[in-house]
Amino acid sequence: MTEKLLSVTEVADRLQISRRRVLAILNDGLGRFDGAYKVGNFWVIPEDVVIKFEKQRETEEVEGRE
Known part of the structure; x- marks a missing residue:
């Protein structure tokens, strides 16, 4: 079974955040x-x-609401 890979744009749309935020998360090293x-x-x-x-x-x- 092959793993589905998503682009930065697809991840941003799915998480409802900006492309720039996704790139920041990718580059933050955490x-x-x-x-x-x-690629x-x-x-x-x-x-x-x-x-x-x-x-997560x-x-x-x-947890933040409690």
Whole structure:
């Protein structure tokens, strides 16, 4: 089974954040999109990494409300 790879634009649309914010997350060195890599000048992000990021973000939002 092949892993689905997403572009920066696709990730930005899915997470409802700007492309620039996605690029900042990729370049910050904290590994929040662990598994993302560059192909030439373009970043590709595995879909399962984005799903993990979404779940983590939802958990942080819920904890912040308590």
